[in-house]
Amino acid sequence: MPQSPVEVSVSGAVAEVTLCRPAARNALDLPLKQALVRALGDVGSDPAVRAVVLTGRGPAFCVGQDLREHAAALETGAWAEQRTVERHYNPIVTSLATMPKPVVAAVHGACVGAGLGLALACDLRVLATDAVLGTAFTGIGLTFDSGLSVTLTRAVGAARAREIVLRGETFDATSAVAWGIAGQVVPPSDVLTEARALAERLAAGPTAAYAASKRLVAAALDRPLAVSLAAEAREQDALVRTADHQGAVRAFLAKETPRFSGQAPPSPAGSSRP
CATH class of the missing domain: 1.10.12.10 (Lyase 2-enoyl-coa Hydratase, Chain  A, domain 2)
Structure with a gap:
């Protein structure tokens, strides 16, 4: 059977939600987004789960929307009916931000576009030293989605948020900490271990x-x-x-x-x- 695009594992009171399209650097295609909506709804409503870790399998956390799928949808006009921002990104971000329990993002590699939106919708972030973050929207003629107009602005302030989105440049984990996006940077080999340990501590709280x-x-x-x-x-x-x-x-x-x-x-x- 094909691998699920989102895997959920539970250890004690901690649920780990993993994006599983490593060959595509966890680009968000329709099956992954639909699976993530369901997974977050399940762990968010489970009283036995008291903390959640969100991470991505392979070399990247998440590179945002799958542009190959998006290009095909533009060709056929399917994008208008998919309404993916309303039907997928908005529910995903709402689940992460309003879940009545802490959510920790374990971020490594590329974390851009809606991937950055997912990370910032979480309560806490553990960043690997190899993390590369950015918005990427203006490079393809778009603007914020996945709540970034709110979460990025609140994290770094309006002036820097404008710099980030209008320049379209990426930034590293050290800058992310300095700007207020995250408070912990660790080697790539330790990022998931540290996120799990943090989630376990929160789950006991x-x-x-x-x-x-x-x-x-x-x-x-x-x-x-x-x-x-x-x-x-x-x-x-x-x-x-x-x-x-x-x-x-x-x-x-x-x-x-x-x-x-x-x-x-x-x-x-x-x-x-x-």
Whole structure:
């Protein structure tokens, strides 16, 4: 049987999602995108999975859209019906960014176009020293997709985001760290090991608190301080009710290491959180 374009493996509470088109440097064709939508939906909704690693097999993380497939779709007009940005890229990025658990990208080799969009939609990134990053869109007469107009701008600031997309130049892992895209650079042989170790540490942590933190950070730049303060109060009120918080406070006072179950907070009747 042919290899699946996306493989999912679970070890303990960590799910590893791997793009599997190594000969094409994990270019995003239709089967891969459809499989990735399904895979991220599955691991995101699985309460037994408390952290996720996203990576690519072979010499590259992901080179973005498969341009051979795209060229054929332009010839036949199929691109108009595929609506791949709406039907594939947007759901993929939404799943990564809003998943109620941490997601770590293990990035090596080429990470460009929508590949960079996938990496920046994750919460944390471990970059290999051989990572080459870029947007690549203007080189083919296009603009941002996969959420990069938001995630890149938030990571590096508006001025540098314009430099990156308008110049169309690639940059290395050291620059990515200096600009705020990632915080860890390791040798290529260690990138997946380090990402797994980070995910395992996060999977043992307070999953509900991580989810609340993701929601607050995502909304922080789009709403007034007063609204954010109210949202923080609601999130904290819910988390205070969790066994994870109450147990961690007892452990702190007893000078013990807390153990987190990752269970969601109880929801009082009629309540809702942003």
